[in-house]
Amino acid sequence: MKKDDFDLRHFMPYLLNQAAEASSLDFQQIYKGRYGLLRTEWRVLFHLGMYHRIMAKDICERAKIHKTKVSRALQKLADRRYVTRQTDAADRRHEWLELTPQGRAVYEDLLNYAGQYDEKITSILTPDETRVLRSALIKLAKI
Amino acid sequence: MKKDDFDLRHFMPYLLNQAAEASSLDFQQIYKGRYGLLRTEWRVLFHLGMYHRIMAKDICERAKIHKTKVSRALQKLADRRYVTRQTDAADRRHEWLELTPQGRAVYEDLLNYAGQYDEKITSILTPDETRVLRSALIKLAKI
DNA sequence: TGTTAATAGTTGAAAATGTAACTAACAAGG
């Protein structure tokens, strides 16, 4: 790409950010409005809902969220009794996390909204665009 | 989308965030490493580079960045003598922003890296994916 | 063993962000 050709509006990191921010803020209204959750808290909650009995580190790696953010999100989720933490007897550095019934109820509720929201997004796109977009984003997430 | 089908890893806001974060952090190394700029500062600088003599409000609208963020980014850019601000004589609420030669030099330098980076990204994707991705992201940014 | 390194996670201070309230300048209608 030559200098003269450059257009900020087509620059990938910029476009990705715009789209990610727009959809994040839009979906945020749901989990923030219904449960007062922050973005990181919601993300951690969803990981706990999908993968049962995991450790904080698993969330960090899978979601690429820094451990301090995860640590603080877990504190809040534990304060609200959405999550239990129990240290592994064999290796006491490890802490196994699990959703409480309350936490799971919140997760299940938000799951429905997430499904609806995904439909909202994909309805904006053609089926072909949706498919290509997903595969492209998965590739780019690994950079 | 039914509940059982739901997979966090395919949830659009999640995927968008992962890809946006990955590419942002990656490209950030360049402008942060070379000039110690923050993400918002870099974005504002690029808008000033692309569109000469604009107002803070134009940046807010085009980039969808909140006015307080733009205001603070401009303070820093002005402190570094990358930007000049002159109030409009006809309407003194308006402040025209322009890059200084220094600011433009930084912009031009980063422009090259941005071009290279965009090539890096698009080389990961097929031409078809690149094209579809761009148009899809532009649609989604308008949500 | 005993020393050093690695792992999981927390904490505190500094930096950045978000929200709302604010100033300053102009516009519009009486």
Place this chain on the structure above:
DNA sequence: CCTTGTTAGTTACATTTTCAACTATTAACA
């Protein structure tokens, strides 16, 4: 002119995030 409303931008304060240093526990191996 004089109130009321609007626009552009800043500031203050609370909340979040980041960065680096920290604790506690286990692993590696001389």
